[in-house]
Structure formats: C-alpha cells, structure tokens
Amino acid sequence: MVAERDFKDFMAEVCTSVAVVTALADGLPHGTTVGSLTSLSLRPPMVTVALGRRSHLLAVVRRTGRFGVNLLGAGQAGLAAVFASPVADRFAAAGWEADDGLPRLRHAPGWLVCRTERLVDGGDHVLVLGGVTRVALAPSAAPLVYGRRAFGTHCALPHHAPPSITDQIAAFAR
Ligand SMILES: Cc1cc2nc3c(=O)[nH]c(=O)nc-3n(C[C@H](O)[C@H](O)[C@H](O)COP(=O)(O)O)c2cc1C
Structure with missing residues (x-):
C-alpha cells in the first residue's frame, strides 16, 4: 500500500514542462494548464496529455x-x-486567436495542433493520445518548468570536461 503523501512527494521531484491545452466548442475557447505533456511517437509525431476525469476541457476534447x-x-x-x-473567463487574462480552429495564446513560445487519436482510461485521469498536425516554435524563449511545487525555468549545467586519462590512471592505481 502506497501512502498518497509519499507518492505526491515523489512526483514533486519530477520536473515538467507547463502548457495550456485548449479546445474550441460553439465558438467558445476552453483551456487548462497541464504538466503532463509528453512526447509519445516520432513517426508519426504524437504526444500525450493526461486530463482529470472531471476536467471540463476533457469533455470538450471528447466532443470535438x-x-x-x-x-x-x-x-x-x-x-x-x-x-x-x-x-469564470480564463482567456480574459490572455490574448488569443483561433488558429486552425483552436485557441492559440498570443505569447506562448510553442504551439501544437493535435487530432485526438485515442482516449485511454488511467485511474482518475484519462490519457489523451494526440496526432500532431502542426508545430510552431519560437526557439530562443526560456521554458516554464514546474517542479518541487514551484514554477521555475531550465538552466543547463556548465560543461564538465571529462577527467584526463592520467587522472583516470591515477584513480585506478589508488
Ligand atoms: C503546474 C500545473 C500542472 C497541472 N497539470 C495538470 C495535468 O496534467 N492534468 C490535469 O488534468 N490537470 C492539471 N493541472 C490542474 C488543472 O489545471 C486544474 O485542475 C484545472 O482547474 C482543470 O480545469 P478544467 O476542469 O477546466 O479542465 C495542473 C495544474 C498546474 C498548476
């Protein structure tokens, strides 16, 4: 039996990207923040996102x-x-426009258009498998990252040169 607190603490150590998944129904935009965006396949290009069973966005994605x-x-x-x-209106805080019939946030550095290929039940969430039909990316933007229960960004480690061969020989000799 796994304690819920232990599982949550473990998952808090798993850093994720942050995205807003959107859909449009009857001219109205819907959008939800997710940390579950994952690459699934290269050929063909596919991603997954996990949405809570009671997510309003999931209901719209099921429909559209x-x-x-x-x-x-x-x-x-x-x-x-x-x-x-x-x-009440999440989109009031964000400039957006319909792009390929889907709500695209104006200043988001990355954009994917997806067709729902499959919905797979997974406990209290549903895994949405999406076939990617369009990609747009502003390459220089620093990403938003969520980890340890806080927002942050990615920062590359300084390059560490491998130890010299003489250091390695000396280490073996010790
Ligand atoms: C950083 C972050 C990541 C989140 N990731 C997810 C996620 O992957 N799936 C999900 O269903 N909810 C996730 N949530 C919670 C939803 O954004 C939140 O429950 C939202 O109110 C659901 O809205 P909806 O019912 O309109 O879909 C996340 C929230 C935050 C702050």
Whole structure:
C-alpha cells in the first residue's frame, strides 16, 4: 500500500514542462494548464496529455476530437496559474486567436495542433493520445518548468570536461 503523501512527494521531484491545452466548442475557447505533456511517437509525431476525469476541457476534447497545446515560457507563470484556477473567463487574462480552429495564446513560445487519436482510461485521469498536425516554435524563449511545487525555468549545467586519462590512471592505481 502506497501512502498518497509519499507518492505526491515523489512526483514533486519530477520536473515538467507547463502548457495550456485548449479546445474550441460553439465558438467558445476552453483551456487548462497541464504538466503532463509528453512526447509519445516520432513517426508519426504524437504526444500525450493526461486530463482529470472531471476536467471540463476533457469533455470538450471528447466532443470535438481536437486540441491545441500552448507551451508556456518562463514569463508566463501567472497565466499557468489562471488556467488552473476556477476563474469564470480564463482567456480574459490572455490574448488569443483561433488558429486552425483552436485557441492559440498570443505569447506562448510553442504551439501544437493535435487530432485526438485515442482516449485511454488511467485511474482518475484519462490519457489523451494526440496526432500532431502542426508545430510552431519560437526557439530562443526560456521554458516554464514546474517542479518541487514551484514554477521555475531550465538552466543547463556548465560543461564538465571529462577527467584526463592520467587522472583516470591515477584513480585506478589508488
Ligand atoms: C503546474 C500545473 C500542472 C497541472 N497539470 C495538470 C495535468 O496534467 N492534468 C490535469 O488534468 N490537470 C492539471 N493541472 C490542474 C488543472 O489545471 C486544474 O485542475 C484545472 O482547474 C482543470 O480545469 P478544467 O476542469 O477546466 O479542465 C495542473 C495544474 C498546474 C498548476
């Protein structure tokens, strides 16, 4: 038996990207913050996102069979919080436009257009398998990352030169 607290503490150590997944129904935009965006396949290009069974966005994705992925940048933690909160109009805080019939946030550095290929039940979530039909990326933007229960960004480690061969021989001789 796994304690829920232990599982949550473990998963808090798993850093994720942060994206707003969107869909459009009857002219109205819907969007939810996710940390579950994962690459699934290269040929053909596919991603997955896990949405809670009771997610309003999931209901719209079930109906429309399509969704967009807005990959957020380091300056967009506020937007991520809004799209995870119960405010009435999440899109009021964000400039957006319909792109390929899906809501695209104006300043998000990454954008995917996806067709829902399959929905797979997984406990209290549903795994949405999406076939990617379009990709757009602003390459220089620093990503928004969520880990240890806080927003942050990615930072590359300084390059460490491998130890010289003489150091390695000396280490073996010890
Ligand atoms: C950083 C972060 C990551 C999240 N990741 C997910 C996720 O992957 N799947 C999910 O269903 N909810 C996730 N949530 C919670 C949803 O954004 C939140 O429950 C939202 O209110 C659901 O909205 P909806 O019912 O309109 O879909 C995340 C929240 C935050 C702040």
